[in-house]
Amino acid sequence: MWPFDKNNEESEQKLSLQHHNHLIVASMSKSLVTIEFDTEGHIQNASPLFLQAMGYQPEELMGKHHRIFCDKSYTQSADYTQFWQSLARGEVKSGTFERYSKTGDLVIIEATYFPIFDDTGSVKSVMKIASDVTEKVKKAQADKDLITALHQNFAVIEFQPDGTILDANKNFLSGLGYAIEQVQGQHHRMFCFDDFYQENPNFWRELAQGRAFSGRFLRKTSYGEELWIQASYSPVRNEKGEVYKVVKFASDITDDVNREMAISEAANIAYSTALQTSQVAQEGNQVLQDTVGISQRMMDNLTVSISQVEELASLSDDVSEIVKTIGSIAEQTNLLALNAAIEAARAGDQGRGFAVVADEVRKLASRTSESTEEITQVVNKNMSLTKEVTQAMNDVNYVAQEASGKIQTVSETMDEIYTGAESVASAVNSFKGNES
Known part of the structure; x- marks a missing residue:
């Protein structure tokens, strides 16, 4: 094989590789x-x-x-x-x-x-x-900011599904008086009084099944003191839908609860006082009504007595007139007896017997006249006493009428007190109902 053939082959491989790389870059640029x-x-x-x-x-x-x-x-x-x-x-x-x-x-x-x-x-x-991860990062930052805000404003604690403590933030630890190492690995019951789990034996079983709880809860600090919280227990699920932890957000409402309890106690006292006031007012009003009745009967009796005394006074006037008539007759009889004695004296012995009779008649007339004067004195005294009694009874009647009017005014006031007490009791009872 000639050397230039080898070089050509290498050049072709490089060109092929460059072309392949170019295709990769072009494909990447498109997608x-x-x-x-x-x-x-x-x-x-x-x-x-x-x-x-x-x-x-x-x-x-x-x-x-x-x-x-x-x-x-x-x-x-x-x-x-x-x-x-x-x-x-x-x-x-x-x-x-x-x-x-x-x-x-x-x-x-x-x-x-x-x-x-x-x-x-x-x-x-x-x-x-x-x-581009802008939205992803913004969402993550928003989630982070939200979590930060929650941790700043709420007591936060995390549990395993069985109630074992995983972590707790500063607000939670300071609120209950613990350090993190004192609570990690411990169970939630360390914060509860015995009656909570007696009343809620399946609390963590239900949370592990995905049920959330929220409301007011009474908890116990590290010092054994009562702490009221407004809290939500929220199960957290993984991608498979399984609950892998529970997060609790809480706020201390002890002062609010104590204030509500004080208001409720004050409302109970006000309600009880209003009922007692209503009852006392009702009883007092009944006593006043009875007193008014007695006073009215007394005034009626006084009116009758005054009428009878006035009749007695009238009879005294009649007796006085009769006594005057008797006195007049006695005086006339006395004059007649005196005249008869004079005539008997003139008659001498023949008139002696008549003179004796005339003298007796004169004596009787004299005694009658004396008795008439005594009766007149008694009648006059009786008339004077009758007038005094009548005036006294009129005074008593006036006082009784005035007292009756005042008693009626007090009775009306007691009615108003009763009505007011009933209104207070109704309002307090309504407030207690709304509060519960």
Whole structure:
């Protein structure tokens, strides 16, 4: 075999390899985000997908430097200079990079910069294969920010599906008074009072089956003190749908619960007091009504008594008139007896017997007159007393009427107190119902 035949064969193999490589690069350019630079960073060509991703036309990029995709502060740094020097030496650079589109929008890429060598082994250009991970990175950052916010604002703890503690953040540990090494590997029951698992024996079995729990829970600190939390226990599934851990987010609501308990206790006291007030008002009102009834009957009796006393006074007037008549008759009888005695004296012995009779009549008339005066005095005194009694009874009747009016006013006030107490009791009871 002649030497030139061997050289021709090697040349053909090189040409074939170059053609194959060219086909590979062409195929990559059609389906991947690619761009090719010279060793100094000037753009030689870019794939349609790259142009689309960065918002350029081909003629806008040809011959331009790579720095048009980068932040100015980065391109002026020593790191950027070393970046292209390393690529020119044949080194490969891979990672996540921040670049900017034609409109100035941030484009985050995962890319590999690798050298392309010529026949002599020298680097003739640099090829970059990239993928746009902007949305992926933004979502990851958003998820990270969300997790950071949750850890800043909530107590977070992670468990195995059986309740064994995996990890806990600072908020959780400080809230319950533990260090991380005191809780890792321990069971959730270390935070609970005995009655929790007595009432919820299948708590972790249900969580392991995918059921979430949320609500208020009473927990125990490392000092044995009560701690009320608002918490959610959320099962976390893997790609197979299997629960591989449980995450709990919690916030301390002890002060709120204590405040609610104090309000509830105050409401109970207010409700009880309102009921007692209502009952006392009702009983007091009944007593007042009874008193009003008694007072009314007393006024009725006084009215009757006053009427009777007035009738008695009227009768006393009649008796007085009768006594006057009797007195007048006695005086006339006395005069007649005196005249008869005079006539008997004139008659001498014949009139002596008549004189005796006349004298007796005169004496009887005199006694009648004296008795009449005594009766008159008694009647006058009786009339005076009757007037005093009538006035006294009128005074009593007036006082009784005035007292009855005041009692009625108090009764109306007691009715208002009763109604108000009933309203308070109803309002407090409604509040208690809404609170529960």
